[in-house]
Amino acid sequence: MSSNDKQASPDPAKGLVANAFSHTFLIVWGLLVTVPLIWATIQSFKTDQEIIHSPLGLPAEWRLDAFGRAWTKGHIGEFFFNTLVVLTGGVTLTMLLGSMAAYVLARYPFRGNRVVYWIFVAGLTMPIYLGMMPLYLTVGKVGEVTGLESVIGRGTYGGLILVYVAYSMPFTIFFLHAFFRTLPTTIAEAASVDGAGHVRTFFQVMLPMAKPGMIGIGIFNVIGQWNQFILPTVLMKQGDPKVLTQGLLELAAEARYETDFARLFAGMTLAMLPILAVYLVFHRQVQSGLTGATTK
Amino acid sequence: MRKGRGWFITGFLIAPIVLYVVYVLLPYGATALFSVTDFDGLNPDWKIVGFENFGNLLDDEVFLRAIGHNVVVLTIFPIITILIALFFAFMLNVGGRSDKAGVRGVFGSSIYKFIFFFPQVMSIAIVAVIWRRVLQSNDGGMLNALLMKLGLVEQNDPELFLADPTPAFGTPQIHIGSMTLDIPVVLVCLIAIAVWGSVGFYLVLFSAAMQSIPKDIFEAATLDGATRVQSFYKVTLPLLRDHVSVAWVYLGIAALDFYALVIGLTPDPGGGGPNHASEVMSSVMMSNVLRPSRYDAFAYACATGISIAIITLLFAALQFRVTRSRDKIEF
Incomplete structure (x- = not known):
């Protein structure tokens, strides 16, 4: 070709x-x-x-x-909003914390470095539903212990965001760790000679250099967290804000009793559009990002 | 060495580690702990009961049948997906016209890749909504309506597809002790949907690998008089061995999971219906919590989860041993 x-x-x-x-x-x-x-x-x-x-x-x-009916009566509009809130918080925090941890683990040898790295990577081998039953209790407990029940407790945006971030850590760290290792050391050293501290070197020198890797894993996390449905199904119960995947599945279940099929199909179409748009623009990066990650 | 190195390392690692430990490691640990108790999910007065829950699993007909279903998926799903993906990858890269420059890929290969890959980025919720309607068990479903139009299905006798618990293609039901091995129609439908969703991903994976094979190897093969089919079996396949192994492991792990498809597409609360015909290990685990038939359902579900994890890890380890490449070919 x-x-x-x-x-x-x-x-x-x-x-x-x-x-x-x-x-x-x-x-x-x-x-x-x-x-x-x-x-x-x-x-x-x-x-x-x-x-x-x-x-x-x-x-x-x-x-x-x-x-129109899907957006209002089917609550698709509301689900969209919830998904956007969770996705914005989730992906931003995942990228920030993931790149920080990957950078330190990739470029700062210290006692226990390998152990920490392997504990993170071990999370890749575990099926996500394995911890689901205790997780529901854990999220409630964290809210109680910290006294922030309305912010990160059960059924809150914050609680769901933190869980998304935690479950995105293994792959994000694994991917970016490999990326930071390939970056040349000389530039970081030059920055250090010029008097830049560790934190400044990371944010102003290393992170911009890692941009291609950040975009790749960023797309991966956007798609992954947008499509996530096991975590919200377990954590968000009746009356809590629901995300799109969860809401759509419930709409599909309701369609058995209530006959508004057009609304269900319209809801599905609306939910498909954003991912189609992202895919249309970034399909090359999405394809190489998702498959390339597999063979690393 | 600059000052504050220790503080910097701690500062950057503390938040990721705390989140990971609290929300991932502790729940996994808790699952392991509760699996040997009689915890019901609420009452804090639980006690250790040893491996009783695991013993019960060995007598649980629903769980044993679910293992059988996973075995069926494990034998059919990866091989079909890999074969179709390899076939299409070959078509895309060397299926086109040949000229003086040698064999080339077909026209529009990136459009094909774009379309084939798309199901991979759709959420399981959308896949579920679409396929539930396509495979609807009356004349309102797309496939039934299509088959009726073609005269392959009677108007008053539609195919049940996802609602059909009977064995597919007249396959026998094998009983070994309290274990049942069967291939219900609904399970075949799920496998078909899984293949539909996965082929594009592995096509792109294999296609990228084929493109990294230098063209002169194919040209040399052509000069030596090899046909397309020969060059596929003798040149492409051996050079793709590592990628096929990786695909095998990933698809195998996906086959042992299958949770999302089952819960999204099959009837009964928590999925697995009709009448447990599409139950897989993970759906049994989750529905054990949703449909408690015993007071310590929570602990029992935890024991189920630990069993699945052990089976999955054993499989992964076995696969890596079997498929580990003996000699790596560099080019």
Whole structure:
């Protein structure tokens, strides 16, 4: 696919069969991936009657009212807001604390350095649901002990944010640790000669140099925390602020009793849009970030 | 050495460590501790009961059947995903026309990658909402409606898909002691959805690995008279061995988990339905807390969790031993 291939004169007969063969299979899989998504999106423009009686047809009239109902009555607007609050706090804190810890562990040898690093990385091997039952009690306890029940206690934004950050630490540290190790030492030394302290060297010299790594792990954490649903399902109960994934699953469960299918599909479409937008812009970084991280 | 090095290290590490210990390590530790008690989640007067909970697990038919389901997923899901992903990666990179410059990739490979990878970034909630409706067990579901239109399914006898607990494709139900090994239709549907979501990810992974193989190796193979198929088996596959091993381990761990799909897509509170036909180990653990059938359900669920963790770690260790590369090829 590189551009300099174009200079070679193509031989049309050779490989034409292989080419058609490849495209056939690739297009079939492409349809398998996209048709369910497009079908579900189209349903949000239909009436309930159309959804039930002609599931494959297009809407007689492209109606937008289901989106309004999803946003207000389906509480999608509220879920969006909650998700944004948690995501902003969660990703910011994750990046800050994760990069700080990774930097120190990567560049400051001290007694116990390896132990701390491996304890963090060991968290990658554990399935997340393993600690879920005690976690519910832990979050309540932390609120009680610190006296900050309304800020970081059970069912609060703060509590959920701290839990997100804690569970994002292993991978963030693992990823950035490898990144900080590859940065040249000379620049940090020069900064030190110029009289910059450790903290200033980190924020003004090292962190800007680590930008590509920070963007990669940042995208990873945005997607991961946006899609997180086990943690909020366990921690946020009836009456607590709900995030989008959790709210959507509950909307889907409600749809069994209440027949407003269009609202459910519209809610799903709305929830899909932001991630689609991020993916459209950053798809290269997302693809290489998510897969590259796997093989590290 | 600059002053304040010790303070700097402490200052930068303290917050991450405290958060990690409090919210991750302590709960894991607590799960391990409560697994040998009769704690009910509320009453602080619990006592140690030893390995009784683990013993009960060995007689728990729902849990044993769930292990069977994980084994089924573990045997089918990784291999299908890897085969499809490898096939498409090969198509994308060397499936195109060949010319004087040698074999080249197909046109529009980055568009294919863009589309195939997309399910990977969607939340499980969206995947669940879509697939529940696509596989709906009446004529309102997309797949049923499509099959009816094609005349493959009778109007009054729709496929049940996710609501079908009967064995798929007439597979037998095997009983070994109190353990049941079966492949219900609902489980096959879940595996299909998992493959649908994962192929793009491994396609991109393998594709990147194929691109890092120098072109002259393929050209040399072509000069020696190798066909495309031969060069795939004799050149590409051996050079991708490390990546396939990594994929195998990751997919295996995902197969032993499967929690999100089960809870998002299957009937019954807490997932696993109908009638435990799609129950996997992790869903049994979580529904043990949601549907307490015994007073110490909390402790019992903890013991279930510890058992799953042990099984997963054993599997991972085994896989790494088996697939560890013997000699690394550098280029």
